[in-house]
Amino acid sequence: MVSIGYNSLLVLCGALVLGALCGLVGSFIYLRKNTLISDATSHATLPGIGIGFLVAFALGWEQGRHLPTLLAGAALTGALAAFTIGWMQRNTRLNNDVAVGAVLSVFYGAGIVLLSIIQRLENASQAALDSFLLGQIAGISIGDIYLILILCAVTIICTLLLLKELTLLCFDEEFAHTTGMSVSKVDIALICLMLGVVCVGLRMVGLILILALLIIPPVTARLWTDKLSNMLWLSSAIGGLCALTGAYLSASIEHLPAGAAIVLCAAALFFPSALFRRHAA
Amino acid sequence: MRFFGLIIGILMILAQPVQASDGSLYIVATTGQVADIVKNVAKDTDHVRIEALMGTGVDPHLYRPTRSDIAKLSKADMVFYNGLHLEGQMVELLEKMGERKPVIPVTERLSEAELLGHDPHVWMDVKKWLMASDVVTLALEDFDPAYGSLYHKNAQFYKAELVALDDYVRTQIASIPADKRLLITAHDAFGYFGDAYGIEVVGLQGLSTESEAGLKVIEDTANLIASRKIPAVFSETSVSARNINALLAGAKARGAEVALGGTLYSDSMGSENTKEGAYVGMMVHNVTNIVNALGGEVVAFIFPPPTPEQLAAVIVK
Amino acid sequence: MSILPFHVQNLSLHYGGQSAEALSDINWSAPAGQLSAIIGPNGAGKSTLFKAAMGLLNAQKGQVQFFGENLDDVRGQVSYMPQRTAVDWDFPVNALDVATMGLYAQIGWLKRIKRTHKEQAMAALERVKMADHAHKQIGALSGGQQQRVFLARALAQNADLYLMDEPFAGIDAKTQDLIIDIFHALKAAGKTVIVVHHDLHSAEGIFDEVLLLNKRVIAHGAASEVLSETHLKTAYSAHG
Numbered sequence: 001m002v003s004i005g006y007n008s009l010l011v012l013c014g015a016l017v018l019g020a021l022c023g024l025v026g027s028f029i030y031l032r033k034n035t036l037i038s039d040a041t042s043h044a045t046l047p048g049i050g051i052g053f054l055v056a057f058a059l060g061w062e063q064g065r066h067l068p069t070l071l072a073g074a075a076l077t078g079a080l081a082a083f084t085i086g087w088m089q090r091n092t093r094l095n096n097d098v099a100v101g102a103v104l105s106v107f108y109g110a111g112i113v114l115l116s117i118i119q120r121l122e123n124a125s126q127a128a129l130d131s132f133l134l135g136q137i138a139g140i141s142i143g144d145i146y147l148i149l150i151l152c153a154v155t156i157i158c159t160l161l162l163l164k165e166l167t168l169l170c171f172d173e174e175f176a177h178t179t180g181m182s183v184s185k186v187d188i189a190l191i192c193l194m195l196g197v198v199c200v201g202l203r204m205v206g207l208i209l210i211l212a213l214l215i216i217p218p219v220t221a222r223l224w225t226d227k228l229s230n231m232l233w234l235s236s237a238i239g240g241l242c243a244l245t246g247a248y249l250s251a252s253i254e255h256l257p258a259g260a261a262i263v264l265c266a267a268a269l270f271f272p273s274a275l276f277r278r279h280a281a
Numbered sequence: 282m283r284f285f286g287l288i289i290g291i292l293m294i295l296a297q298p299v300q301a302s303d304g305s306l307y308i309v310a311t312t313g314q315v316a317d318i319v320k321n322v323a324k325d326t327d328h329v330r331i332e333a334l335m336g337t338g339v340d341p342h343l344y345r346p347t348r349s350d351i352a353k354l355s356k357a358d359m360v361f362y363n364g365l366h367l368e369g370q371m372v373e374l375l376e377k378m379g380e381r382k383p384v385i386p387v388t389e390r391l392s393e394a395e396l397l398g399h400d401p402h403v404w405m406d407v408k409k410w411l412m413a414s415d416v417v418t419l420a421l422e423d424f425d426p427a428y429g430s431l432y433h434k435n436a437q438f439y440k441a442e443l444v445a446l447d448d449y450v451r452t453q454i455a456s457i458p459a460d461k462r463l464l465i466t467a468h469d470a471f472g473y474f475g476d477a478y479g480i481e482v483v484g485l486q487g488l489s490t491e492s493e494a495g496l497k498v499i500e501d502t503a504n505l506i507a508s509r510k511i512p513a514v515f516s517e518t519s520v521s522a523r524n525i526n527a528l529l530a531g532a533k534a535r536g537a538e539v540a541l542g543g544t545l546y547s548d549s550m551g552s553e554n555t556k557e558g559a560y561v562g563m564m565v566h567n568v569t570n571i572v573n574a575l576g577g578e579v580v581a582f583i584f585p586p587p588t589p590e591q592l593a594a595v596i597v598k
Numbered sequence: 599m600s601i602l603p604f605h606v607q608n609l610s611l612h613y614g615g616q617s618a619e620a621l622s623d624i625n626w627s628a629p630a631g632q633l634s635a636i637i638g639p640n641g642a643g644k645s646t647l648f649k650a651a652m653g654l655l656n657a658q659k660g661q662v663q664f665f666g667e668n669l670d671d672v673r674g675q676v677s678y679m680p681q682r683t684a685v686d687w688d689f690p691v692n693a694l695d696v697a698t699m700g701l702y703a704q705i706g707w708l709k710r711i712k713r714t715h716k717e718q719a720m721a722a723l724e725r726v727k728m729a730d731h732a733h734k735q736i737g738a739l740s741g742g743q744q745q746r747v748f749l750a751r752a753l754a755q756n757a758d759l760y761l762m763d764e765p766f767a768g769i770d771a772k773t774q775d776l777i778i779d780i781f782h783a784l785k786a787a788g789k790t791v792i793v794v795h796h797d798l799h800s801a802e803g804i805f806d807e808v809l810l811l812n813k814r815v816i817a818h819g820a821a822s823e824v825l826s827e828t829h830l831k832t833a834y835s836a837h838g
Binding site (some may be wrong): 031034131133161162163164165167171172174175177178180181222223225226227228231 | 640651653654670673678680685686690691692695699702703705707708710712735751
Binding site (some may be wrong): 003004006007008010011059116119120121131134135136138139141142247250251252253254256257258 | 336339344493499503521526530531
């Protein structure tokens, strides 16, 4: 097949670590029943990318395509969406679905509008800003890898430190309150971890796909184990494996986008699991 | 007698194609390159107003028309576009517009044999762009015969310049050492260029920037660079440099000594009022960068004003 | 002067967006070292009283003092067992994990669960006779078993005051007897137990003290007195 050259190596490493992180963070999001929020958050990064681009363009940074600014913008609007939904859940009588749907559509729509404005700018390097939608895994640079590794370290440390807090929060929020735990702080920590994974993953696998990588591994893992710690390991392994395999397939087969390949691998693991483990306790 | 004159007058008015109320022509073009032809053919007169929808740095494969674009197209007397699906998101709109006014793809006279499959980047071969200019000239003469002789004269001048440009590009590319004649860019925009001027071409993304660059392409190209010791690769103004940068990193990891040879204008031209904002300037910029980076001998493009005999020799058909 | 373990003063509360009061001017103190029951019809505000006391709901007026202090200062001494229904039984934790959760506050923010903690939790499971099922996922347990696990969670931290919301709801007779035994053991150890109880008929046999509630205090005192006909009529009548 394909010899593992430098670029492939970067892609495989990046995909493996990102996939594992998605599996890990996604487990808590799944248990917290917040997968819809991740959906809204990942879509809400679009206007942030647009705003980041406009800011960088105005300041003359790389004609707009200044990556740290783009990611900062993405993180900002993503966070805004997540907290707006939280606020709506706590302070209005709106159904959760409605809150999420409303926020998602408004933010994403704003993002599309911004993109079309940016498209018309002259002398701007706006080419392929919509690669953030489906990602561009083939062009990973060593800088991207450093970013992923930093995120990995931060996520693992946070998870280890907050393991029991996250568990309790996801299991029994009310009881968590009564133990004196600051529920909102832990919730925010989880949302920040989710944001981190989404923003880093956005560039590589796109904001539409990142959600699949956050949801499918934990759901699959849950079908195979009843123990939380096992579920975390398994979900990370599945996420990493799917991302790795998808990236490898994309490397070997011409014209196969990595993003799609990864989702298909994840689905390939999920459906048989759902079938065979239907009657698991 | 006066009555007869009146009838003739009315018939003449009716026979005229509909124009803007002040008698001037408003022409809309999609890309800058197409607009460039129209500007040159219709120059030296205030009679024609030309506007390009896509500015500098805009990617025509991905460009989605806005409401103001639609308004412009509606008001226009004539519309020129590239065709061959370059303006991929505008096909239906252009078809609709074509029901009410002349909407002309400048590539319409190129036969299938002259095309490279579905590749729309024909302006990269100057000779083919000459044919495109004929399309524009004849369409203008047909629609606006009052200014026909002006268009004709301008077209001859333009074509003379393009013929000289064509020779220039050919000789310049030939000055690159044979084993280094490999042009590596961000997407497959230079197929016609390579075919016409004798240089191998590799694009990381396909014909349209909508497709993702495969990892395999990057790996294979990195291997190619290392094994053939190619000194430079090129990014493009309208496409993200991400894949090219990844390619550079990959090639360097294989021990190749390669650098970014420059940024080329592929799907769009430079800013208006700069040299690169015109077709000739744009091609010269590209050629200069390519030749310089790949080890050829760069000379300037000089086009002395042609003599009347030379002009007369240029045929517009 | 003895320290009152659970002292409610002028507590009034209405839910956001509603004008009607869920709790109206509650004044009551649980006797230390005794078993008290809070009784009333549905919607009387019994669970609401606990939730307000534990800080899960905001009261507009009044306060609740624990051992003479605010809850935040004495959380280690107060143990809360919520209603069983509000839990996700599919969650990947077993009985031991749940019992250990009672110790999280003790273990501390950001710190790890140690073996000694697990042993403490196991001891709590033994008290409710669930030690054999320690490693079963909670969804695999029966209703009575689940209730016992949550009781173990409440017992694990060895608190001085226990607030339990309907611990007897929907359980088998064996579990019921077990819980009553535990109550007696706690009382013998000098602990205070306050229970929101759903069944007024059994209350007299189990509890020393009863608070009869229907948005406001109807009566409180010894079980036999409070559970007289007149009081019950008032509490359970349509208007309350």
